[in-house]
Each structure stands twice: as structure tokens, then as C-alpha cells.
Amino acid sequence: MTELLSLSATEAKRALTQKEISAVELTTAYLEAIDQTAGLNNYVAVTADKALEMAANSDKKIAGGTAGTLEGLPVGVKDLFCTQDVSTTACSEILRNFVPPYESTVTDNLWQAGGVMLGKLNCDEFAMGSANETSCFGPAVNPWSAEVPLAAGGSSGGSASAVAARSALLATGTDTGGSIRQPAAFCGVVGMKPTYGRCSRWGIVAFASSLDQAGPFTRTVADSALMLSAMAGHDPKDSTSAPDEMPDLTKALSCGVKGMKIGIPAEYEMDGMDPEIVALWQQGQNWMVEAGAELVEISLPHTKYALPAYYIIAPAEASSNLARYDGVRYGVRTDDVQSLDDMYEKSRAAGFGDEVQRRIMIGTYALSAGYYDAYYKKAQQVRRLIRQDFDTAFASVDAILTPATPTAAFALGQKQDDPLTMYLNDVFTVPANLAGIPGISVPAGLSKDGLPLGLQLLAGAFCEDKLYATAATLESMANFTTSAPKAA
Amino acid sequence: MxxxxxxxxxxxxxxxxxxxxxxxxxxxxxxxxxxxxxxxxxxxxxxxxxxxxxxxxxxxxxxxxxxxxxxxxxxxxxxxxxxxxxxxxxxxxxxxxxxxxxxxxxxxxxxxxxxxxxxxxxxxxxxxxxxxxxxxxxxxxxxxxxxxxxxxxxxxxxxxxxxxxxxxxxxxxxxxxxxxxxxxxxxxxxxxxxxxxxxxxxxxxxxxxxxxxxxxxxxxxxxxxxxxxxxxxxxxxxxxxxxxxxxxxxxxxxxxxxxxxxxxxxxxxxxxxxxxxxxxxxxxxxxxxxxxxxxxxxxxxxxKAELPELPDQIKQRMVTEYGLSSYDASVLTEERETAAYYEAASDGQDRKMVANWMSVELFGALNKAGTNLADCPVAPQQLGALVGLITDGTISGKIAKDVFADMFDTGKNPADIIEEKGLKQVSDTGAIETMIDDVLAANQDKVAEYKSGKDKLFGFFVGQTMKLSRGQANPALVNQLLKAKLDS
Structure with a gap:
């Protein structure tokens, strides 16, 4: 059984194709792993019957020679993706009873490719958080935890935790400010955020529309390329979906970095950074040079404004995006009310958690008459400057190497009362969302406490090929093979 | 302003x-x-x-x-x-x-x-x-x-x-x-x-x-x-x-x-x-x-090239080419259907007279009947024909009003109504002269008064002659011949 779980997606795909294993066997192993690791709280719904049915169907397709690119591979889905006839809550009280009659484009793409749905994964409420602690189901736990339960990161904490715990082979995530890359780094897995527009946002519960982007959680870089190729694609139902063709990512994996220029941004060396992170970053640079790349010192001068700009733009969009959760048409409604306004106030006060309410208030304030110019408009100007910083950088480098997070995973509850420190977790990841460029977090080493640490690579918009070429190199140089102590 | x-x-x-x-x-x-x-x-x-x-x-x-x-x-x-x-x-x-x-x-x-x-x-x-x-x-x-x-x-x-x-x-x-x-x-x-x-x-x-x-x-x-x-x-x-x-x-x-x-x-x-x-x-x-x-x-x-002709353009044409007053043209172009009706009715006819007939008789009748142009019993060509019969002297304007009332009730062609009811205008000089002679002979006292300077009696003689012709005498001819006889 553990043998099945130890296969990467690429290996499992080969084994399935050669009929060494069956999809039902593989899925059964994962369903059992989900049971065994239930304490990690990374699933909020398990769709075992559906999984076995889909797996059986995959076996038929493999036998019939009509297998898709992900045929028979078990996938966990962040509970932000609408899944037809399967509860979709965004881990919020306000949607606790919501069962969509439709399937998101990204998950539909995955099922079309033969993916097998295991269930829905825990995340921060409406993807707002960096530790999965704002979920109405309680936090997902990092499988690297020893005595003290550690944060799996957020918002896609359940996805990172499940892939690291080997209770999902593949998982979807969404990344608005780092919600894929940060938990991936915390849990020692590969997390990738594509170029804005690569993956359709249709059917994904919106947090901040101009920043949200779906992406894959996997154990290896090759698996990431495999899964992204299936998820992405132009969708006429999303006006911001890009028509650009995805480059051949499998080919990119074996390109190497010989002759490539890797940018090292001076501004990412921040005061008070964990020396372990600094050391790992330096190590990563050495690996790149060893592999034949050339390091180039670059400047991204507006980096320090990224976080403040992000925490204006994202809440502003969220304050409007979440207005539809009013208890009128679906979701939870408080019944003991005197008027329409009363119904809104009571339903939303009961349905939204503290962090969501905080961001709705920040966003509402930032868009208010008299404050719009000082906050939202200014933040958008900053955003343009950050995009220009990257445009300038990518004129002279192929990719940029940075740390993924300022620290290793912290203990659950540690930062709960201090939203600002929590927001600082996104400092290395947020700029890519503001600029719309792709980024990937690759596990690259262990801290002195034995916790995984990640490095981040960034590439120009729609240059996922370069991103995967550098990420594959980083992965092989780092040779990160340790699995989480609490993995199934 | x-x-x-x-x-x-x-x-x-x-x-x-x-x-x-x-x-x-x-x-x-x-x-x-x-x-x-x-x-x-x-x-x-x-x-x-x-x-x-x-x-x-x-x-x-x-x-x-x-x-x-x-x-x-x-x-x-x-x-x-x-x-x-x-x-x-x-x-x-x-x-x-x-x-x-x-x-x-x-x-x-x-x-x-x-x-x-x-x-x-x-x-x-x-x-x-x-x-x-x-x-x-x-x-x-x-x-x-x-x-x-x-x-x-x-x-x-x-x-x-x-x-x-x-x-x-x-x-x-x-x-x-x-x-x-x-x-x-x-x-x-x-x-x-x-x-x-x-x-x-x-x-x-x-x-x-x-x-x-x-x-x-x-x-x-x-x-x-x-x-x-x-x-x-x-x-x-x-x-x-x-x-x-x-x-x-x-x-x-x-x-x-x-x-x-x-x-x-x-x-x-x-x-x-x-x-x-x-x-x-x-x-x-x-x-x-x-x-x-x-x-x-x-x-x-x-x-722009495919735009239909708009009311102002049609109105301009009606004023310059058809000689209509600006106000009449405004009324006729207010509704697309009215303008189209007018264009069809006045084609080849006295444009101004058709305009008058539409704004006075046709709209009056439609109003009275509580209906509108879409359900009008009189086709545009029929109204045009009626005006044609006035201008060519077949019937007088006064008779035409009766004919129109009949057309509105029955939907028949004006020529048929005139034929059936024998309403054709008398323009035979001899016949009119005979009628005038009869009128003058029967009213010799009034003829004397007229000749002594009571000009206003002219209208009385016209009226009597028309009455004798049952309205069918050509009024212009009656005027002309009466004048000749009385002033001789």
C-alpha cells in the first residue's frame, strides 16, 4: 500500500499505463490514507463513492486505450472550486449548506483529463489567511508537526497538507497573494501559481478577481508540469482568460539552465530575515551556477510597496466580490430579522469569520468616497510600477530566484492575534500576483528544526517553460527527498 | 446658456x-x-x-x-x-x-x-x-x-x-x-x-x-x-x-x-x-x-455606414424636397411607421396635400376609432389615390371627406366608392351654367340686391348652386361662371 502512495504522479501514470497497478487500487490506497491521516483535518469532504466510480471508469479507459493525461490519478480539490453536486463552502459558515449545480472549468478540465476526485480540501475562509486558521472547519495541520501542531500555511493549507501527507497525489490550490507557494514551502511540496489568465476562474469562489489564479500542488516539479498542462486553457466564460497557447512543459523539464540568466533581486534581502532562509537562498544561487546558469544582480525597486498595495487591492475587490453572500438566494440566512438590512447584517455577521469581516471593512473603506484616490487608486499605481519592475528585470534575465517564505512553518495559533505579522508571510509571494507573472515554490532543504524550506522561482508572463526548466534544475540540485513524518 | x-x-x-x-x-x-x-x-x-x-x-x-x-x-x-x-x-x-x-x-x-x-x-x-x-x-x-x-x-x-x-x-x-x-x-x-x-x-x-x-x-x-x-x-x-x-x-x-x-x-x-x-x-x-x-x-x-435614415434626415428631405412645413415634417417623422406610411401615400401625389390629409383626416379618424396606424383600414396607396382624385378634379375636397369616411369604414378603394355612389365632380360648363341660371332665376330679388352692391351674397349663390349639384359641381368652375354671369 505505502508503495502505491510513494509513487509520484508521473510514476503512477507510467505504472497505470503499463497496467502494473489499477486506478481503483491507487484510489483505494489514497482513500485509506485519508482515513489514516484524518487528524490532519486537511479534507473537509471526502467523496469516496465518486472516487471509486471515477477510478473504475479510468481503468476502462486505460484498457480501451483512451486514457487522458491524468487518467486514474487521485486529485484533492481546494474547497474554493465549485464541484457539481458536491458541497462547496469556501470553508465559510455562510456557504456551509451550499451545493453547486455546476462544475468549475479547472476541475472539469481535470476530470476530462481522467483525474479522480478524492474530495474537498480545507483552506482559509474565502482564501483569506496564511495559516488555514480562518477556516470554519478549523485549521489543517502540517504533517511535519512533531509535538506542537504546525501551520500548513494558507490559504491552501489543506491542499499542501494532503499532498505532503500522501493523502492526495495531486491537489488544486488558488493563489491570490501566495496561497499556493507559501503552504507548499511550509509542507515541503511543489506549489505553482501560473500566469494570470492561464487557468479559468469560472466556478472558483472569488476572493480578489484581478489576483486569483488556480494552480497545482504536487510532490515533484514534473508532476506540477503534468497537472498544470491539464488544468490550464483558454475559457470563453472567463473574460480575463488568456488565449495564449501553453508551451510544452514536459520538454521544458529537461532543458536545463545552461546559459540562462537568473536574477537575484537585491530588495528581497530584508532586515531581520531568518539566517537559515538567507543561507538556503545563497545555496540555491550556488546550485544554479553549478548547473550552468549565470547569476545577475537585479533591482525590483518597488518591492517594499507590494505588500501594502496588495492589502488595499485584494480587500477592495473582496469587499465587492463577497457582497453576493447576503442570504437571499443561497447560503445561510439568519431568520430572526425585522427588515432587509437587519437580515443582511445578521446573516453576514453570523456567516463571516473575523478575518473575512476585517478584510471586507478594509476594502470598503479603501473604496469609499474621499478615500478612493488615496488608497485604491494609489495602490493600482504602485501595482503598475511593480509590473514595470518585473518587465525591466525580465528584459535581461530568464528567471528570478528568491526565498519562498520568510520563515519555516510556525505553530498553529502563534500568529492568530496579530494579523499584521501574519500578512508579512506573503512578502515574497505577493509581487508575482500584482504583476500577474508565474511563480513556483520548490522544497530545497530543511531547517535546523527539521522543517522544510522552499525557494521560489519567478518567470515572465506566459513563460511557464522557463519557470519549469529552472524549477526542475533546482529540484534535482536540492534533491529534497525527505517525506513528512506524519505522512500516511 | x-x-x-x-x-x-x-x-x-x-x-x-x-x-x-x-x-x-x-x-x-x-x-x-x-x-x-x-x-x-x-x-x-x-x-x-x-x-x-x-x-x-x-x-x-x-x-x-x-x-x-x-x-x-x-x-x-x-x-x-x-x-x-x-x-x-x-x-x-x-x-x-x-x-x-x-x-x-x-x-x-x-x-x-x-x-x-x-x-x-x-x-x-x-x-x-x-x-x-x-x-x-x-x-x-x-x-x-x-x-x-x-x-x-x-x-x-x-x-x-x-x-x-x-x-x-x-x-x-x-x-x-x-x-x-x-x-x-x-x-x-x-x-x-x-x-x-x-x-x-x-x-x-x-x-x-x-x-x-x-x-x-x-x-x-x-x-x-x-x-x-x-x-x-x-x-x-x-x-x-x-x-x-x-x-x-x-x-x-x-x-x-x-x-x-x-x-x-x-x-x-x-x-x-x-x-x-x-x-x-x-x-x-x-x-x-x-x-x-x-x-x-x-x-x-x-x-455608421449601415445606419437607417433617421427622423431628422427624413424631416430635412420632407421640408426641402416636398415643401412641407417643419412642424408637419416633425409630426410625420416622429414614428418610423408614420414616415413610411407618408412616403408610400405621397409617392407620385401632391406631397403637401397628403401631409394635410394625414395629419387632419387620417389621424383624426384613428384617434376617434381609438386605434393606430398599424391597424389602419386605409392603405397608404388608397389615401394617395384619394388625393390624386382631388388634384385631377374628379372629386372636390369636400366630397373627398365623405369618400374618406367610407374608405375608413369599409377599406374600399376611393375610385370604387365614387363610382358606386356617383360622386364624380361635374366640370361640364354647360351643365353648371344651366344650374346657375336656375338659381339666379329663382332668386331674382337677391340678384338685384347683389347688383346694388351687396357683394356678400356671392357666397349664397355659390352655396345654392353647389346644393343643386348635390355637391358635385366643380367649385372653381362654379365661382368662375357665377362671377361672369353676375358681373356681366
Whole structure:
């Protein structure tokens, strides 16, 4: 059984194709792993019957020679993706009873490719958080935890935790400010955020529309390329979906970095950074040079404004995006009310958690008459400057190497009362969302406490090929093979 | 703008100038809604035309309907307006039960159509140019029904998301009459273009009216906005009421409050709805789900080349080519159907005479019968033929009126009616002379009086002769021959 779980997606795909294993066997192993690791709280719904049915169907397709690119591979889905006839809550009280009659484009793409749905994964409420602690189901736990339960990161904490715990082979995530890359780094897995527009946002519960982007959680870089190729694609139902063709990512994996220029941004060396992170970053640079790349010192001068700009733009969009959760048409409604306004106030006060309410208030304030110019408009100007910083950088480098997070995973509850420190977790990841460029977090080493640490690579918009070429190199140089102590 | 003295309203303490601006919401004629594929048809059972997007289900995204964009551009071209090749959709945020998204997608800072103008003509023949500030595209809200249940409100989302054009005038309107002429002219242009059906009673055209008064030459007074007027009559009533109310208020030493008012159709009065202080802060910001709307000048040019002939152009042709008065031409071109009827009826006939016949006899008969041109029993060619029979001397104008009444009742051709009833005009000089001789012989005393200077008796002889001919004598000939005999 553990043998099945130890296969990467690429290996499992080969084994399935050669009929060494069956999809039902593989899925059964994962369903059992989900049971065994239930304490990690990374699933909020398990769709075992559906999984076995889909797996059986995959076996038929493999036998019939009509297998898709992900045929028979078990996938966990962040509970932000609408899944037809399967509860979709965004881990919020306000949607606790919501069962969509439709399937998101990204998950539909995955099922079309033969993916097998295991269930829905825990995340921060409406993807707002960096530790999965704002979920109405309680936090997902990092499988690297020893005595003290550690944060799996957020918002896609359940996805990172499940892939690291080997209770999902593949998982979807969404990344608005780092919600894929940060938990991936915390849990020692590969997390990738594509170029804005690569993956359709249709059917994904919106947090901040101009920043949200779906992406894959996997154990290896090759698996990431495999899964992204299936998820992405132009969708006429999303006006911001890009028509650009995805480059051949499998080919990119074996390109190497010989002759490539890797940018090292001076501004990412921040005061008070964990020396372990600094050391790992330096190590990563050495690996790149060893592999034949050339390091180039670059400047991204507006980096320090990224976080403040992000925490204006994202809440502003969220304050409007979440207005539809009013208890009128679906979701939870408080019944003991005197008027329409009363119904809104009571339903939303009961349905939204503290962090969501905080961001709705920040966003509402930032868009208010008299404050719009000082906050939202200014933040958008900053955003343009950050995009220009990257445009300038990518004129002279192929990719940029940075740390993924300022620290290793912290203990659950540690930062709960201090939203600002929590927001600082996104400092290395947020700029890519503001600029719309792709980024990937690759596990690259262990801290002195034995916790995984990640490095981040960034590439120009729609240059996922370069991103995967550098990420594959980083992965092989780092040779990160340790699995989480609490993995199934 | 100069004060137009003819429109001043006199109050107790002197003259007042009325200043009116209008915002007209016109439903775009299109198969489907502005951002979804559901039908935009009027009159379906509640909630039958509602897509996932219209109901603002989680993760749903708007996609612009190109037909609505095309119609807005054509409308802009129809009022000689600036067409903006790039415009932006914004979110207008507010909570209401029939607004599922919690925001309306509209255009705030960058509308699709910029400045244009509409020329109106009043009964006194005066012409006024009303400036148009802008036209923008926006979604309609749903409908709240408060009379279906004793304690609850029902929501019908059929209209939710239907495309509206908001046509904003400059404050160039100076009287209720002008306002009435403006809305009628605007409706006429929209109907010619086929961009809005203009059916105010079905709500596909509604107006918000801004009214203020001032002393001639003074800066603008404080305005009130009366919302949602859905007939020409209500618009004019609301203005008359507001003008009177505001003048009285100021003359009594009070001040007009800047507020939104509601019109009560049963009493013809307006009442305060909400004050400026309670006004919503709509927190407009660009909708991140939509890219800026852009198209090429070539596209605009192609739409311009295909525009139908508009009322002003037809009117111009009627004045210069057909010799009609400007006012008659205005009346005939107000409705596309009327103009088409006129063109067909007057083809090859005396154009002016046909115009008179239409505005006096035809419209009179239609009014009396409580019907309209669409159901007119007299075909345009039949009316033309009738006029032809007058001009060629077959019947007199007086007889023609009887023939017309018959045509209206029976739908028969005028020639057939004349034939059947033997109404053909007598133009035989000999026959008329015989009749004149008989009349003169029977009235020798009057002939003597006439000859002694009582000129007025001439009419009496004409009347007697016509009576003797049962109206069929050619009146011009009767005049001519009588004169010759009496004056000899």
C-alpha cells in the first residue's frame, strides 16, 4: 500500500499505463490514507463513492486505450472550486449548506483529463489567511508537526497538507497573494501559481478577481508540469482568460539552465530575515551556477510597496466580490430579522469569520468616497510600477530566484492575534500576483528544526517553460527527498 | 446658456427660469442580457430567464454581449455623439434584495458614448438643441414584488442583468413641454435605430428628471431628482409639480433640499425619498472580472455606414424636397411607421396635400376609432389615390371627406366608392351654367340686391348652386361662371 502512495504522479501514470497497478487500487490506497491521516483535518469532504466510480471508469479507459493525461490519478480539490453536486463552502459558515449545480472549468478540465476526485480540501475562509486558521472547519495541520501542531500555511493549507501527507497525489490550490507557494514551502511540496489568465476562474469562489489564479500542488516539479498542462486553457466564460497557447512543459523539464540568466533581486534581502532562509537562498544561487546558469544582480525597486498595495487591492475587490453572500438566494440566512438590512447584517455577521469581516471593512473603506484616490487608486499605481519592475528585470534575465517564505512553518495559533505579522508571510509571494507573472515554490532543504524550506522561482508572463526548466534544475540540485513524518 | 424669455415662469415675486436635465434608461434591444446568455425578453413568468450569472452564484463571471455593444454604438451614432473606442465597466456597489451581485456593472468614468445632441421642435415651430453628456451601458436590477405575501417580498430576476443604456442629457431643457418633446424625440431615434423598443409602459424606457429653478441669469439652483418616470405625461406632470413646489418654497423663504423624490402617479405629486446625506456611497471601481471594452474605428465606421435614415434626415428631405412645413415634417417623422406610411401615400401625389390629409383626416379618424396606424383600414396607396382624385378634379375636397369616411369604414378603394355612389365632380360648363341660371332665376330679388352692391351674397349663390349639384359641381368652375354671369 505505502508503495502505491510513494509513487509520484508521473510514476503512477507510467505504472497505470503499463497496467502494473489499477486506478481503483491507487484510489483505494489514497482513500485509506485519508482515513489514516484524518487528524490532519486537511479534507473537509471526502467523496469516496465518486472516487471509486471515477477510478473504475479510468481503468476502462486505460484498457480501451483512451486514457487522458491524468487518467486514474487521485486529485484533492481546494474547497474554493465549485464541484457539481458536491458541497462547496469556501470553508465559510455562510456557504456551509451550499451545493453547486455546476462544475468549475479547472476541475472539469481535470476530470476530462481522467483525474479522480478524492474530495474537498480545507483552506482559509474565502482564501483569506496564511495559516488555514480562518477556516470554519478549523485549521489543517502540517504533517511535519512533531509535538506542537504546525501551520500548513494558507490559504491552501489543506491542499499542501494532503499532498505532503500522501493523502492526495495531486491537489488544486488558488493563489491570490501566495496561497499556493507559501503552504507548499511550509509542507515541503511543489506549489505553482501560473500566469494570470492561464487557468479559468469560472466556478472558483472569488476572493480578489484581478489576483486569483488556480494552480497545482504536487510532490515533484514534473508532476506540477503534468497537472498544470491539464488544468490550464483558454475559457470563453472567463473574460480575463488568456488565449495564449501553453508551451510544452514536459520538454521544458529537461532543458536545463545552461546559459540562462537568473536574477537575484537585491530588495528581497530584508532586515531581520531568518539566517537559515538567507543561507538556503545563497545555496540555491550556488546550485544554479553549478548547473550552468549565470547569476545577475537585479533591482525590483518597488518591492517594499507590494505588500501594502496588495492589502488595499485584494480587500477592495473582496469587499465587492463577497457582497453576493447576503442570504437571499443561497447560503445561510439568519431568520430572526425585522427588515432587509437587519437580515443582511445578521446573516453576514453570523456567516463571516473575523478575518473575512476585517478584510471586507478594509476594502470598503479603501473604496469609499474621499478615500478612493488615496488608497485604491494609489495602490493600482504602485501595482503598475511593480509590473514595470518585473518587465525591466525580465528584459535581461530568464528567471528570478528568491526565498519562498520568510520563515519555516510556525505553530498553529502563534500568529492568530496579530494579523499584521501574519500578512508579512506573503512578502515574497505577493509581487508575482500584482504583476500577474508565474511563480513556483520548490522544497530545497530543511531547517535546523527539521522543517522544510522552499525557494521560489519567478518567470515572465506566459513563460511557464522557463519557470519549469529552472524549477526542475533546482529540484534535482536540492534533491529534497525527505517525506513528512506524519505522512500516511 | 442664454435665458429663453418665452419659457419663464412667473411667481409671486418675479420670474423664474426652470432648468431640467434628464437621465433616460433605455433597455437595449437584444436577444440576451448584457453579460449572460439568458433571454432579455419581456413578460415571461417570474425567474424563467435567469442564468447562474444573473443569480450571482459563487464563481460566476460576466462575459460581454457584443450585440449590446453594437447597439450602444449605433445609438451614439444616431445622436451624432463621440464614440469612445475604449471604455471601462465599473462596479456600483450597493445592497438590495433584487441586486444579486451586490453591485451593478455599469460605466462610471469611461462611458462607451461621449457628447452628442438631440434637436427638438415644439408646436410653435421653435427648435432647441439638447446636449447629451454621455451614454453608458449597465445592467438592470431584478424586480422586488411587495404585494404577493403579507409579510414577505418576492424577487423576480428576469430583468436582472438585462442591458440598459443610460442616456444623460445636459441641463439644457427649460420646460415640461421641452422635456416631453425631448423624450419623444429620443424615443423616436431609438425606435428608428431599433436599439430600444421605447415601450415606456413595459418599463423599457424610464426617466429620472433633475429639476431646479433660478432667477434668470443666476447660477444654477439646488436640484431635486425625481426617479423612475415611465410615461411622457408623468414626466411632464412631475416637472410641473416640482417647478411649482420649488418656486413656492423659495418664495416663502425656504430652501430646496437636494434630494431624491418619488412621483405618485395617482396624485400627480412628488414626495421626498432620500436626502443627499442619506445618498449611497457606491464605491465605484473598475470591474476586475472584465477587461476594458475596446473596438476599432473601422468597426464604428461600418456600423455608421449601415445606419437607417433617421427622423431628422427624413424631416430635412420632407421640408426641402416636398415643401412641407417643419412642424408637419416633425409630426410625420416622429414614428418610423408614420414616415413610411407618408412616403408610400405621397409617392407620385401632391406631397403637401397628403401631409394635410394625414395629419387632419387620417389621424383624426384613428384617434376617434381609438386605434393606430398599424391597424389602419386605409392603405397608404388608397389615401394617395384619394388625393390624386382631388388634384385631377374628379372629386372636390369636400366630397373627398365623405369618400374618406367610407374608405375608413369599409377599406374600399376611393375610385370604387365614387363610382358606386356617383360622386364624380361635374366640370361640364354647360351643365353648371344651366344650374346657375336656375338659381339666379329663382332668386331674382337677391340678384338685384347683389347688383346694388351687396357683394356678400356671392357666397349664397355659390352655396345654392353647389346644393343643386348635390355637391358635385366643380367649385372653381362654379365661382368662375357665377362671377361672369353676375358681373356681366
Amino acid at each position: 442664454e435665458t429663453d424669455v418665452s419659457n419663464l415662469v412667473s411667481g409671486r415675486t418675479g420670474d423664474w427660469e426652470v432648468v431640467i436635465g434628464m437621465e433616460v434608461h433605455a433597455q437595449v434591444t437584444s436577444q440576451s442580457k448584457l453579460f449572460s446568455g439568458s433571454s432579455a425578453e419581456f413578460g415571461a413568468d417570474p425567474n424563467m430567464h435567469v442564468s447562474l450569472v444573473d443569480a450571482a452564484m459563487p464563481g460566476m463571471l460576466p462575459v460581454i454581449n457584443e450585440e449590446c455593444v453594437r447597439q450602444a454604438i449605433r445609438t451614439g451614432l444616431g445622436i451624432n455623439a463621440q464614440i469612445n473606442l475604449t471604455s471601462v465597466f465599473d462596479r456600483k456597489n450597493y445592497f438590495y434584495a433584487d441586486l444579486p451581485q451586490g453591485y451593478q456593472i455599469s460605466q462610471f468614468q469611461h462611458p462607451i458614448v461621449g457628447e452628442g445632441e438631440v434637436t427638438i421642435e415644439l408646436k410653435d415651430g421653435s427648435q432647441h438643441v439638447i446636449g447629451i453628456e454621455r451614454i453608458h451601458l449597465e445592467q438592470d436590477a431584478g424586480k422586488s414584488m411587495h404585494d404577493q405575501h403579507p409579510t414577505q417580498s418576492y424577487i423576480d430576476l428576469n430583468r436582472s442583468g438585462v442591458a440598459l443604456m443610460e442616456i444623460v442629457s445636459r441641463p439644457d431643457i427649460r420646460s415640461a413641454e421641452q422635456a416631453g418633446a425631448y423624450i419623444k424625440k429620443l424615443r423616436s431615434i431609438l425606435r428608428y435605430l431599433g436599439t430600444c423598443d421605447g415601450n415606456m409602459e413595459e418599463g423599457s424606457m424610464r426617466a429620472d428628471v433633475n429639476v431646479s429653478v433660478r432667477r434668470p441669469g443666476d447660477p444654477l439652483g439646488t436640484r431635486t431628482e425625481t426617479k423612475n418616470l415611465n410615461s411622457v405625461r408623468f414626466i411632464m406632470q412631475a416637472i410641473d409639480y416640482e417647478v411649482e413646489r420649488q418656486i413656492e418654497l423659495i418664495e416663502d423663504g425656504g430652501e430646496v433640499d437636494q434630494e431624491t423624490r418619488l412621483f405618485d402617479t395617482s396624485t400627480g405629486t412628488t414626495r421626498a425619498m432620500r436626502s443627499k446625506e442619506d445618498a449611497h456611497d457606491y464605491r465605484y471601481f473598475p470591474d476586475p472580472d472584465l477587461l476594458p471594452l475596446s473596438f476599432t474605428q473601422a468597426y464604428v465606421d461600418s456600423l
